[in-house]
Amino acid sequence: MFSNATKNKPGAEALPTGLTEIVIRGARQHNLKNIDIVIPKNKLVVITGVSGSGKSSLALDTLYAEGQRRYVESLSAYARQFLGQMEKPKVDQIIGLSPAIAIEQKTVSRNPRSTVGTVTEVLDYLRVLYARVGTPHCPACGREVRPQSAAQITEQLAALAPGTRFQLLAPVARNRKGTHAALLKGARGDGFSRARIDGEMVTLNGKIPALDKKKKHNIELVIDRLVAPTAVDLDYRRRLADSVETSLRASQGMLLVDIQSETSAEELLLSEHHSCPHCDISFPELSPALFSFNSPLGMCPTCNGLGVQLQVDPDRIISRPDLSLLDGASPWYGEVRKKNESQWTVNNLSTIAAHYHADLETPWQELPEPFRKAILWGSDGEKLHFTYEGQNADWRGESRREVMGIVYHVDRLFRQTRSEGRKRFYMQFMSQLPCPTCQGERLRPEARFVTVGGHRLPEAIQLSIAEVAEWVDGLTAGFDVEQREIAAELVGEIRER
Structure with a gap:
């Protein structure tokens, strides 16, 4: 004892x-x-x-x-x-007894939103760090999203190599259907004489080109054509600044730079907004709350910041992969062979099996992958031909339809039913699985794709203590002077924890 x-x-x-x-x-x-x-x-x-x-x-x-x-x-x-x-x-x-201290025993937190990072407050400092010095990236294309002022864009273009030929374009219509006649007439009235429509240069002084209203079009107004000087040229600098501001005004904050060289061509799409100009995705201002899965501003809208969601689990649909579907591989179908009322099920399964050249007597784990995918997830838009017949052959029918799959049916029936008993029945085929929207990372897309020191926040909080220490120690090396001043105290607090 x-x-x-x-x-x-x-x-x-x-x-x-x-x-x-x-x-x-x-x-x-x-x-x-x-x-x-x-x-x-x-x-x-x-x-x-x-x-x-x-x-x-x-x-x-x-x-x-x-x-x-x-x-x-x-x-x-x-x-x-x-x-x-x-x-x-x-x-x-x-x-020999000294003054005594007793530490209260604490139970493990059952709050699904609590992590080591939240309890130690490391996450609080990481959120502030990402909000202050983070670099956002577009969730769709992965490009860096960095809003630039007209002055910053001018500085960037002024740094082009001497002799570089480029033109400034104002994108006024991007992937939009219509004839855009009013837009082009308005541009001509504002003094613009040239435009690039669907990649082709046209003049606006004469007849406005007729565009197919059923097709999507890209229209960019030509603002200016320039050549980078070989020496400091104040007139060039003023002209460049004026053209940049004109383009940003004409296209509501966007500028397309078409750079031409002897060997290649390059286009830069710049924006003065928190948005991806390529994907038309806008981003909120970075704030600590945006990086909190406990905040409505930052949590994944699908799983509400939990990282998991009750979903149909294929492993529960096919609980005995060593058996055939006829012998009870799936509790959804049961032992089809022994059921009198299963003729409809057998007919459907037989049609799908014949289409994918599968044998229903074969154990599930040995069946062709296309057949298994169709049973679970559906035929992905492909339509199959089904025939039906009454038990006494008193009627016949046929249809051509897409196979939806068990996963779809269980999910649909679970969400539609109001019966608690039926819900419990469908839940036997479901599990808490990583959220399909955030991949278990708990944050909204705009927050998930902000990086600091090459790591997104969900990646940073998955690092070991030694890896976090190494990452934090090397953070400021890639920062500019302003970022170092902002991050200095935050990095110190993270190290202490």
């Missing part, structure tokens, strides 16, 4: 005393049976035993209670009125 301690027996020699041990004589608190024990000081002592053997009675109700009681008694009467005093335990004598 007692580890690293000595228990006296009747007739044993007197217990030793001194500064190196705690000596207990005649402990009778609760279920302790008048025990004598010596516990070494400055050691880690573990008390073990079955339930009801007296572990807590010895450690808490005897040792801690007496240590705390003696300490409180040593204080002034004024101080004692603010401290609760424990009753003296049932014990004959305790020697």
